Amino acid sequence: MESGGNSLLSGADGSKRKVCYFYDPEVGNYYYGQGHPMKPHRMRMTHALLTHYGLLQNMHVLKPNPAREKDLCRFHADDYVSFLRRITPETQQDQLRQLKRFNVGEDCPVFDGLYSFCQTYAGGSIGGAVKLNHGHCDIAINWAGGLHHAKKCEASGFCYVNDIVLAILELLKTHERVLYVDIDIHHGDGVEEAFYVTDRVMTVSFHKFGDYFPGTGDIRDLGYGKGKYYALNVPLDDGIDDESYQSLFKPVMSKVMEVFRPGAVVLQCGADSLSGDRLGCFNLSVKGHAECVRFMRSFDVPLLLLGGGGYTIRNVARCWCYETGVALGIEVDDKVPQHEYIEYFGPDYTLHVSPSNMENKNSRELLEVIRAELLRNLSKLQHAPSVQFHDRPPDTQLPEVDEDEEDKDERKYHDSDVNVDCERNSSPSRVKMEFVEPATNNKKDEEAVDELAMKIESTLEPTTSKGSMAAAEEDGPRCVEPEKEKDPSAEINPQPPLDEPTEMDHH
Ligand SMILES: [Zn+2]
Numbered sequence: 001m002e003s004g005g006n007s008l009l010s011g012a013d014g015s016k017r018k019v020c021y022f023y024d025p026e027v028g029n030y031y032y033g034q035g036h037p038m039k040p041h042r043m044r045m046t047h048a049l050l051t052h053y054g055l056l057q058n059m060h061v062l063k064p065n066p067a068r069e070k071d072l073c074r075f076h077a078d079d080y081v082s083f084l085r086r087i088t089p090e091t092q093q094d095q096l097r098q099l100k101r102f103n104v105g106e107d108c109p110v111f112d113g114l115y116s117f118c119q120t121y122a123g124g125s126i127g128g129a130v131k132l133n134h135g136h137c138d139i140a141i142n143w144a145g146g147l148h149h150a151k152k153c154e155a156s157g158f159c160y161v162n163d164i165v166l167a168i169l170e171l172l173k174t175h176e177r178v179l180y181v182d183i184d185i186h187h188g189d190g191v192e193e194a195f196y197v198t199d200r201v202m203t204v205s206f207h208k209f210g211d212y213f214p215g216t217g218d219i220r221d222l223g224y225g226k227g228k229y230y231a232l233n234v235p236l237d238d239g240i241d242d243e244s245y246q247s248l249f250k251p252v253m254s255k256v257m258e259v260f261r262p263g264a265v266v267l268q269c270g271a272d273s274l275s276g277d278r279l280g281c282f283n284l285s286v287k288g289h290a291e292c293v294r295f296m297r298s299f300d301v302p303l304l305l306l307g308g309g310g311y312t313i314r315n316v317a318r319c320w321c322y323e324t325g326v327a328l329g330i331e332v333d334d335k336v337p338q339h340e341y342i343e344y345f346g347p348d349y350t351l352h353v354s355p356s357n358m359e360n361k362n363s364r365e366l367l368e369v370i371r372a373e374l375l376r377n378l379s380k381l382q383h384a385p386s387v388q389f390h391d392r393p394p395d396t397q398l399p400e401v402d403e404d405e406e407d408k409d410e411r412k413y414h415d416s417d418v419n420v421d422c423e424r425n426s427s428p429s430r431v432k433m434e435f436v437e438p439a440t441n442n443k444k445d446e447e448a449v450d451e452l453a454m455k456i457e458s459t460l461e462p463t464t465s466k467g468s469m470a471a472a473e474e475d476g477p478r479c480v481e482p483e484k485e486k487d488p489s490a491e492i493n494p495q496p497p498l499d500e501p502t503e504m505d506h507h
């Protein structure tokens with residue numbers, strides 16, 4: 001496969017990048033339950049490959065600080081987060097209404113350590129954003145993150161908290177515009193929804209479309225209000241191969257980079273788009289999948305690489321190991337080194353596996369039509385919007401800020417601001433549904449949508465106005481559902497300040 005490169009920069013591809021890699025040695029121990037396809041063990045397998053290929057020495061290895069309740073509440077509703085914090089396999093039978101309300105129980109089961117699992121994977125993505133914001137690295141990696149389906153007050157598609165939305169909110173403290181790219185086989189619905197009406201975040205999702213989870217991601221869904229044309233959906237069919245995929249990915253992403261000019265890029269590298277995935281139906285090779293990483297890296301913009309789906313776990317580990325090599329500019333050997341999980345990689349013990357001979361249902365003609373429509377939509381995006389940064393919000397996870405009394409007040413102030421983010425970011429979910437469904441798209445809805453769009457718009461302004469703070473006090477983040485069970489035990493524990501992520505021993 002051609003290594004590509006892009007029209008904006010040349011020669012950047014070969015140069016080295018400083019990489020921060022987030023990994024918690026506990027993450028592989030979380031277990032969704034017997035028969036559940038989502039297996040956090042795949043992150044441990046990936047880490048073992050990185051270790052034995054000798055890649056850890058080439059990057060900064062960090063153990064993520066667990067995201068705190070207030071970090072999660074920057075996007076998620078307070079009552080949803082508090083539910084996640086309290087629910088256990090033992091107590092879930094007494095919480096049937098709450099389970100149903102938050103969509104927890106089936107695809108998204110309650111398991112031991114659920115909340116700390118969420119804190120860990122979200123902590124890695126937010127930590128990666130902080131590192132990028134500080135310029136401590138060019139690329140940050142968190143393979144445990146990328147859980148793109150989670151909603152403001154609802155779990156969905158094996159995802160509980162949306163670490164991607166949280167990381168993007170962190171990046172927006174420093175960057176005027178953030179680009180989100182999603183190559184998981186499933187539509188990146190949770191992230192799209194969160195930023196549907198803003199032009200500061202552009203979302204681009206490549207996914208299987210048509211009778212497939214989660215059902216959203218039509219090419220005609222483009223964003224709304226100020227966010228119109230800042231959401232892009234690339235609907236694909238079964239059996240897409242490397243060449244077909246790149247025939248869309250490269251021209252579309254080149255154009256996006258040219259017109260949107262993001263300050264940072266978040267790439268969700270869901271590996272269920274690989275050939276032979278237990279839940280997927282695409283036919284990409286590891287190299288074809290990694291070509292997306294290589295291509296986005298070539299623009300030399302701060303890059304956050306996240307995991308996502310991926311259910312044939314030996315291939316997930318292959319893919320994310322190879323992509324870590326791509327991030328570092330190191331071509332890893334095809335021969336899998338001897339290590340504790342070597343038996344997963346038999347009978348050939350190679351990193352690369354051949355795609356299958358399945359039919360590619362994406363005809364050249366269809367791909368051409370899709371490409372033309374996407375480029376037409378992109379041509380309507382006139383220029384990159386800019387924001388004035390009068391007063392940059394403080395970073396998450398900087399304990400030294402607490403030592404200064406003045407800064408402490410400032411942080412409190414910004415926390416209220418941040419809650420506004422949460423409230424306003426939540427709205428597009430309903431907005432979008434109303435807008436997409438022609439049946440409910442009446443005048444009244446449009447007015448409501450306009451109002452919400454304005455609210456979200458002012459939320460993302462980095463400068464806080466008195467008005468928006470007042471709004472935050474009035475409508476704190478909480479779920480739409482009216483039924484509220486008062487739980488006297490639900491008081492929030494005081495959270496100790498987070499430390500800088502701990503540097504890990506390489507072995
Ligand atoms: Zn997926």
